[in-house]
Amino acid sequence: xxxxxxxxxxxxxxxxxxxxxxxxxxxxxxxxxxxxxxxxxxxxxxxxxxxxxxxxxxxxxxxxxxxxxxxxxxxxxxxxxxxxxxxxxxxxxxxxxxxxxxxxxxxxxxxxxxxxxxxxxxxxxxxxxxxxxxxxxxxxxxxxxxxxxxxxxxxxxxxxxxxxxxxxxxxxxxxxxxxxxxx
Amino acid sequence: xxxxxxxxxxxxxxxxxxxxxxxxxxxxxxxxxxxxxxxxxxxxxxxxxxxxxxxxxxxxxxxxxxxxxxxxxxxxxxxxxxxxxxxxxxxxxxxxxxxxxxxxxxxxxxxxxxxxxxxxxxxxx
Numbered sequence: 001x002x003x004x005x006x007x008x009x010x011x012x013x014x015x016x017x018x019x020x021x022x023x024x025x026x027x028x029x030x031x032x033x034x035x036x037x038x039x040x041x042x043x044x045x046x047x048x049x050x051x052x053x054x055x056x057x058x059x060x061x062x063x064x065x066x067x068x069x070x071x072x073x074x075x076x077x078x079x080x081x082x083x084x085x086x087x088x089x090x091x092x093x094x095x096x097x098x099x100x101x102x103x104x105x106x107x108x109x110x111x112x113x114x115x116x117x118x119x120x121x122x123x124x125x126x127x128x129x130x131x132x133x134x135x136x137x138x139x140x141x142x143x144x145x146x147x148x149x150x151x152x153x154x155x156x157x158x159x160x161x162x163x164x165x166x167x168x169x170x171x172x173x174x175x176x177x178x179x180x181x182x183x
Numbered sequence: 184x185x186x187x188x189x190x191x192x193x194x195x196x197x198x199x200x201x202x203x204x205x206x207x208x209x210x211x212x213x214x215x216x217x218x219x220x221x222x223x224x225x226x227x228x229x230x231x232x233x234x235x236x237x238x239x240x241x242x243x244x245x246x247x248x249x250x251x252x253x254x255x256x257x258x259x260x261x262x263x264x265x266x267x268x269x270x271x272x273x274x275x276x277x278x279x280x281x282x283x284x285x286x287x288x289x290x291x292x293x294x295x296x297x298x299x300x301x302x303x304x305x306x307x308x
């Protein structure tokens with residue numbers, strides 16, 4: 001009997017959301033997945049539009065006055081990008097609900113960057129009026145998160161810390177902005 | 184010594200407003216802020232003569248950036264006021280819409296504070 005690889009891959013498309021990225025579901029069967037150490041993944045879902053998305057950020061926001069650009073390494077940029085992309089796909093901010101995961105403090109004795117990231121996410125969502133319906137943050141473990149952006153279902157499992165990618169700033173020229181385009 | 188530039192930033196994200204206020208205040212700007220287009224129009228009705236440039240987001244509740252720009256360009260006293268869009272959006276369609284509404288220019292987030300400073304000085308001098 002002939003093996004047909006097309007038939008063998010009949011489940012939802014798995015999309016890995018890497019650090020510095022945002023992905024909003026297209027409406028097709030998809031599972032958004034990521035592995036987190038001290039990083040945070042926020043999953044937003046609008047149950048009426050049935051649209052969901054995930055981001056994955058390394059740090060909260062730049063220190064005021066530091067001159068650092070709030071780029072794709074920072075939650076303050078990736079949260080706004082996620083909300084706006086949700087709205088582009090028909091999501092309405094007042095209907096959105098959030099799940100936040102990650103923020104593990106991976107290295108004992110070092111700055112608890114995971115806790116700071118989780119605090120930022122909670123503060124940001126409170127200021128935006130988006131309720132957090134599920135949260136699994138902190139501790140000392142890495143996590144794997146799977147999110148169905150059509151049904152809004154998430155699964156978060158604790159995994160071995162070596163499964164988490166090394167958290168370090170990424171540079172993606174395409175994500176750089178800030179230049180003035182005069183009309 | 185030149186007088187500081189008076190800027191109104193319009194953004195529904197409290198975190199983004201805080202970031203903008205910090206970036207611009209530390210560079211000598213007088214910063215006023217509104218959380219959406221409606222709040223901006225209300226503020227400008229009372230304080231409009233005190234502003235040199237407006238920086239607005241696009242996606243906002245109640246009144247978005249396009250609506251704000253159109254409303255301001257319909258008022259004679261804001262016909263020539265520079266209005267910059269600062270948005271995560273970068274599509275040609277959105278830019279064309281902003282241009283036809285009367286925006287002066289477009290800046291894609293993430294913003295670089297030094298580049299924003301340069302842009303604001305460029306459109307106000």
